Amino acid sequence: MKLRRLLSLALALLLLAGAAPFARAEDGFAEVDARAALLVDAGTGEILYEKNARAKNYPASITKVMTALLVLEAADAGTLRLDQEITARESAFEGLASDGSTANIKAGETMTVENLLNCLLIVSANEAAQILAEAVSGNVVDFVARMNARAAALGCADTHFVNPSGLHDDDHYTSAWDVYLITREALGHEAFAEIVARKSYTVPETNVSKARELHSTNYLVSTWRAVGYYYADARGVKTGSTPEAGYCLVANAVRGGRELISVVLGAERVKREDGVTETRSFSETIRLFDHGFNDFKRMELVRADELICEVPVELSGEANYVVARPAEGLTRMVPVGLSPDELEREIALDAPSVDAPVAEGDVLGSLTVSRGGTVYGTVPLVALNGVSASWLLTKEREVRAFFAQAWVRYALFGAAALVIGIAALGVAARRSTRRYRGRRGGRYHYTGYRGRKRQR
Numbered sequence: 001m002k003l004r005r006l007l008s009l010a011l012a013l014l015l016l017a018g019a020a021p022f023a024r025a026e027d028g029f030a031e032v033d034a035r036a037a038l039l040v041d042a043g044t045g046e047i048l049y050e051k052n053a054r055a056k057n058y059p060a061s062i063t064k065v066m067t068a069l070l071v072l073e074a075a076d077a078g079t080l081r082l083d084q085e086i087t088a089r090e091s092a093f094e095g096l097a098s099d100g101s102t103a104n105i106k107a108g109e110t111m112t113v114e115n116l117l118n119c120l121l122i123v124s125a126n127e128a129a130q131i132l133a134e135a136v137s138g139n140v141v142d143f144v145a146r147m148n149a150r151a152a153a154l155g156c157a158d159t160h161f162v163n164p165s166g167l168h169d170d171d172h173y174t175s176a177w178d179v180y181l182i183t184r185e186a187l188g189h190e191a192f193a194e195i196v197a198r199k200s201y202t203v204p205e206t207n208v209s210k211a212r213e214l215h216s217t218n219y220l221v222s223t224w225r226a227v228g229y230y231y232a233d234a235r236g237v238k239t240g241s242t243p244e245a246g247y248c249l250v251a252n253a254v255r256g257g258r259e260l261i262s263v264v265l266g267a268e269r270v271k272r273e274d275g276v277t278e279t280r281s282f283s284e285t286i287r288l289f290d291h292g293f294n295d296f297k298r299m300e301l302v303r304a305d306e307l308i309c310e311v312p313v314e315l316s317g318e319a320n321y322v323v324a325r326p327a328e329g330l331t332r333m334v335p336v337g338l339s340p341d342e343l344e345r346e347i348a349l350d351a352p353s354v355d356a357p358v359a360e361g362d363v364l365g366s367l368t369v370s371r372g373g374t375v376y377g378t379v380p381l382v383a384l385n386g387v388s389a390s391w392l393l394t395k396e397r398e399v400r401a402f403f404a405q406a407w408v409r410y411a412l413f414g415a416a417a418l419v420i421g422i423a424a425l426g427v428a429a430r431r432s433t434r435r436y437r438g439r440r441g442g443r444y445h446y447t448g449y450r451g452r453k454r455q456r
C-alpha cells in the first residue's frame with residue numbers, strides 16, 4: 001500500500017512539473033525583431049511568447065547575472081560577506097578589453113562586495129566581474145567551472161561559460177530559456193532585486209578614488225543615458241551587447257500583482273525613418289511587456305472541488321465506482337476574450353477500472369485543458385474517497401489468477417495424465433490377475449497325477 005501511495009505521489013509531481021511551460025501566445029502579435037525572445041509569467045512559469053528560446057546565442061554582459069548569483073550564494077553560505085572589503089589584484093584585469101564596460105576600478109583599490117556588485121550590475125563593469133570571481137573561488141578559472149556547474153544544476157541545457165564578464169568567445173553561449181532560469185533564481189535574492197532596480201548608485205570614496213556615481217545601462221528604469229524607453233512597471237534586470245551578440249536585455253516588470261520576465265537576445269540598433277536611432281532590445285521588450293499585461297488574463301480553468309468522472313472499481317463489496325477529482329485547481333494566463341466554453345478537456349485514465357483497495361488521493365489519471373493547439377495545463381485526477389476491498393472477492397480473484405497461470409495448467413494436466421496412467425496400469429494388472437486365476441480352474445489345471453501304476 002505504501003508503494004502504491006508513493007507511486008501516486010510521484011506521478012502527481014511529474015504531471016504538475018510538466019504543466020507550466022505549455023502555454024503559447026495566440027496569433028495576432030507581431031514576431032519580435034531579434035534572434036531569440038521569451039516572455040514568461042513569473043508567478044506561474046507559463047510561456048506567453050517565445051521565439052528560438054532554446055537556440056544558442058551569445059549573452060554578452062547578461063552573463064553577469066550568473067556571476068552575481070554565485071557571489072550572493074557564497075554570501076548565503078557564509079564564505080563571503082556583503083560588507084567584506086576586497087582589494088583588487090592585478091590578475092583581475094588580465095584579458096579585459098580596453099574599450100569594455102568599466103567602473104574605473106584600479107588594481108590595489110579596496111571595495112566592499114556590495115559595492116562591487118553595484119558596479120557589476122548597474123554599469124556592467126567587467127573588472128568587477130573578475131574581482132568578485134577571484135573573491136569567491138580564488139581565481140577566474142575555478143569560478144567559471146563553478147558557473148557552468150551551477151547552470152547545469154538549474155537545468156540550463158544550452159549554456160557554456162568561458163568567463164564571468166560576458167566578453168565574446170565563440171564557446172561562450174546560452175539561450176533565452178536558460179537566461180530566464182538563471183535570472184529567476186537570481187531574483188530570489190533580495191539584494192540582487194534591489195540592485196538591478198536602481199537608476200543610479202553612489203560608490204563611496206575608496207583608498208584610491210573619490211566617490212563615483214553609477215547610472216544604470218537599463219533604459220527601462222533610467223533615462224540618464226537615453227530617453228524614449230522608460231517603462232513605469234519595469235524593475236530591472238541586465239543589459240548586454242557586443243558586435244557578435246548584438247543588443248541583449250533580460251528584464252522584469254510588475255503590474256497588478258503580476259510579474260513578467262522577458263529575454264531578448266541578438267536585437268539590433270537601427271536608424272528609423274524619422275532619424276531617431278532605436279535600440280530594439282529595449283523597444284521589443286516594451287512590446288513584449290505590453291503584450292503580456294494587456295493581452296492575457298488569469299482564468300481558473302479547473303476547480304479543485306470539481307467531480308470529474310467515475311472510475312469503475314473491482315474487488316469491492318461496498319462500491320462499484322470511485323469519483324475522480326483534480327489533485328488541485330488549475331489557474332492559467334489565457335488570451336483576453338477567451339470564453340470557458342472554448343476550452344477542451346481530455347480525461348486520460350491510467351486504466352479502465354481500478355482494483356480495491358483504493359485510498360483517498362490515489363492517482364487515477366489526468367485531466368488536460370487546451371484550446372486548439374495550445375495546452376494550458378495538466379493536473380492529476382485522484383480518488384475523492386477510499387474504497388475497501390472484499391476479502392472473498394480478492395481471494396476468488398487470486399484463485400482464478402493462480403489456476404490461469406500456464407505452469408499451473410501444465411502441472412494439472414501432468415498430474416491428471418499421471419493419475420490416468422496409474423489407473424490404467426491398475427486396471428491392466430487386475431485383468432492379468434483375473435486371467436491367471438481363470439486358467440487354474442479350467443481343463444488345463446495341474447493336479448499332480450502321473451498316470452496309472454502298472455500291475456505286475
